Amino acid sequence: MLVFNLRAIMKTRQIERPYTFLVKAGISPHSANDLLNGHIRTFRLDHIEKICELLYCEPNDLLAYKPNSTQKLANDHPLNKLVPKNEEFDWQQTLKTLPLEQLKEVAKLINQSKENKE
Template structure:
């Protein structure tokens, strides 16, 4: 079953109140509630576009796939790419505990112009 992955994206983006964030971005309160609580069974394309815009992501980032027990798909099926990977890595905690010199290196890497990153 496909579902929206908005709550997880909000966690990654450090958005503490996803519902409020979505409403302030122009999504109706009813739709925002459905999105945040996983009640959406259908979503309009303009909402997908708005979510991608405000969360700085692609449509595939918004979708998560959980295979149904009664439906089998092959291991090489494209939907498998949408199965969320469980990650125990807490990058925020890691950044908080990095030595200052390493933190400066991370900042330098992030701030490098794009053309230099490809070298």
């Protein structure tokens, strides 16, 4: 089953109040609640576009695939790319504890990545 992966993205982007964030972005309170709690079965493309703009992501980032016990997909099926990896990674804490030289290297890599996009 495809589900929305909004909470993980909001956490990564350090958005402390996801519901308020979505409502301020123009999504109705009811839809915001459904999106955050995974109760949504249909979605509006304008919502997807708005969320992607605000979170600087693409639609694939918003979706996760959670197979149930009756679904058997081939290992090479494209939906398997959307299965969440249970990796809790606290990048903020990692950056805080990196030695200064390593932190400079990370900044250099990020800057190079930005330049390559331009």
